[in-house]
């Protein structure tokens with residue numbers, strides 16, 4: 001029997017970093033990603049022949065060269081549906097396979113959070129991350145008048161990248177007041193400051209307005225354009241734009257996968273803790289080394305104390321302080337018809353109809369929150385915050401119950417076509 | 433310990449059986465508290481399909497009670513608590529191969545004997561229902577049955593404001609005295625002259641002598657599409673076999689394809705002897721979906737978005753447990769409905785409420801209800817001793 | 818049109834090899850991918866296959882436009898329209 005593969009889900013820095021270390025240690029590795037190419041969020045690769053945008057291209061080029069020199073199997077355009085209690089994983093899409101991996105590495109990357117706002121479900125309103133992906137794959141700035149809004153350093157990065165490609169955004173609307181904390185900012189690692197200074201210089205040169213302590217309160221469709229109402233400390237403003245990119249921070253994202261007796265599970269990179277690119281690569285490599293050692297020697301996996309992780313954690317905490325704001329409270333003021341759960345169309349009114357402290361079962365069965373394809377992975381935070389006394393407090397980890405497989409919908413035709421190398425037992429005791 | 437109150441009756445367990453019982457008790461003018469460890473429909477009733485089906489019942493008491501419950505459910509749906517819960521629709525039973533064919537013949541004979549609540553409308557092959565796959569050799573259409581999601585039924589019964597709802601509150605113990613029953617909730621106590629325990633698979637925590645066994649079933653839900661493509665449930669004859677025989681290996685996977693009002697499909701189910709709702713596996717999903725998509729090929733274009741397992745409360749002899757707890761004059765058990773509780777809930781709630789009010793059961797059902805008495809197990813134990 | 822194309826309803830759209838259906842539609846000015854089943858319009862939101870908002874029909878199957886690559890001759894339509902078979 002050939003040795004079982006380690007399944008690495010996610011071909012970003014953490015996943016490829018782990019795959020490289022595992023393969024180097026002689027472990028057979030399969031890397032699966034739903035995207036068509038490796039790269040993940042930060043190193044999303046351009047279409048063939050287009051220019052790469054990513055600011056640390058050399059880091060990625062080195063890593064991918066390492067990976068290509070090692071015997072690693074790749075499965076792109078392939079979704080990981082989850083790991084069941086028997087230790088079977090399901091891959092579907094371009095590769096359709098039921099497999100029993102020797103171990104599972106989750107390197108799914110972070111999830112972008114977008115707080116519900118009036119009009120946030122309109123076409124041409126996307127996450128800022130979606131705009132950035134478009135920009136990175138196309139090698140071109142998204143066209144038309146673009147407004148970026150929400151909270152966090154990503155807005156500045158996307159704005160600067162758009163500007164450099166010739167289409168600066170109309171404005172950045174930021175919930176916090178990041179420039180009001182010069183002391184915190186100076187305590188950031190030099191690499192952060194250098195990158196931020198570069199972005200800011202670009203934006204200042206292009207005179208991109210950055211409105212701070214400001215909020216998009218409503219987006220309306222006006223013909224083919226979008227009319228965006230913004231509240232600022234100096235009063236309301238209205239922007240007419242073609243596209244809006246929203247972003248309210250980044251969340252970890254392990255999909256609710258739990259270990260089972262048969263298969264060790266290791267979450268690495270942003271999906272385990274949002275610490276950014278450097279930490280993701282460090283965590284991927286360290287995790288890969290530790291896992292390979294555990295698989296070879298049967299020694300327990302020890303967590304390697306990494307200076308990179310410690311440093312990045314401190315930096316992220318500073319960033320969080322710089323970007324702190326109290327705009328979560330606005331959830332409570334949204335009109336009742338605002339959609340909270342995009343999958344099932346559940347509104348704030350639907351949520352309120354369940355009474356003051358709805359239980360998980362009621363939220364799910366009667367409110368249908370968490371019953372759509374995302375199973376509450378996206379809306380859970382907003383459901384929890386909107387029904388909490390203080391929407392500003394961090395919500396519980398699983399407000400809509402433990403997320404279960406599938407992590408992503410499974411096409412039935414793919415499932416039926418899936419080969420199985422699990423030697424799966426027949427249906428347990430059926431008919432008894 | 434706080435004394436929280438006195439009620440004529442306290443119902444333990446806010447599943448579909450407990451909710452129906454509580455509703456029937458308040459209709460009779462009793463003061464009623466309904467207690468649950470978690471909340472409404474927290475166990476089997478919130479993790480089941482909702483076929484209100486006579487076809488799938490074992491011949492005998494279960495089939496007759498199911499028939500009565502179906503008729504009564506229609507009444508409660510006309511202008512009562514199940515108004516938004518119950519939807520009539522046809523049932524299609526399909527089969528391939530001799531074993532499933534024979535099961536369909538047996539079904540037709542059983543329905544004949546039960547009167548005309550459920551009728552055989554057509555008996556033929558795949559072409560009887562456009563869209564059915566060519567692997568289907570035999571297909572029959574039944575009319576008279578329907579669908580009722582358990583949690584919707586529970587919500588319907590609980591809409592009656594006279595039911596005092598107490599949750600989350602886990603019952604630690606019961607103490608029966610000459611004056612009544614004390615229900616111990618840990619931090620507080622309730623008093624009632626009668627208690628009804630409708631605790632599903634948790635029955636054994638308070639009544640360890642009852643042979644209630646967990647039997648899990650996996651269910652899978654697809655994404656939404658245009659509703660109405662499939663007018664009723666498509667049930668494999670193997671599913672009937674799974675419910676009525678002790679076969680360990682069925683001829684084909686026992687699949688049920690249930691169209692939901694949302695335009696989704698719910699596909700089930702297995703019968704597994706354990707109590708772990710976390711055991712949902714890809715091999716089973718693949719096996720059930722393969723047969724489901726052979727039967728209803730439109731499924732090939734759908735996606736599975738949710739997978740879960742419910743845990744049914746089964747009983748060693750295959751019959752539910754309904755009646756006074758052995759040795760008690762005040763505590764009534766209503767449990768062990770395995771895969772049939774949604775269907776039976778209307779009539780069981782009514783009859784248990786009558787028992788608790790010291791009324792005689794509905795005459796036509798008294799014999800079948802007597803067959804469900806918990807004392808059948810104590811008699812057995814004494815006999816064996 | 819000489820290069821490879823996809824079809825969106827009655828429109829013919831050129832694409833760059835390796836491009837996602839979502840990006841080809843976006844570049845052609847098509848942002849609204851039709852009504853969803855519960856009233857939330859279908860359109861790109863997350864761009865990475867997570868939010869399930871960009872669903873379209875291809876060959877009778879529901880797929881994420883943002884994860885599906887263009888192939889020459891692909892017929893793409895709104896999620897809800899193709900079910901009337």
Ligand SMILES: Cc1cc2nc3c(=O)[nH]c(=O)nc-3n(C[C@H](O)[C@H](O)[C@H](O)COP(=O)(O)OP(=O)(O)OC[C@H]3O[C@@H](n4cnc5c(N)ncnc54)[C@H](O)[C@@H]3O)c2cc1C
Pocket residue numbers: 444445446447448449450467468469470471472473474475476477478479480481482483484485582601602603604630631632633634637648649650651700701741742743744745766767768769770771772773774775776
């Ligand atoms: C996969 C599956 C499919 C099914 N399909 C169908 C179908 O198509 N048609 C049909 O008719 N039936 C079906 N059933 C069966 C049906 O769901 C059950 O028979 C029915 O829901 C049982 O209801 P119940 O009220 O007895 O138990 P439950 O719904 O299990 O309720 C028991 C309640 O007791 C509470 N509880 C437990 N312990 C305590 C304690 N110590 N203190 C307080 N509260 C406590 C629990 O929280 C729970 O709310 C199916 C079941 C499953 C699992």
Ligand code: FES
Pocket residue numbers: 860861862863864865866867868869870871872881882883884
């Ligand atoms: S845009 Fe979110 S899944 Fe495609």
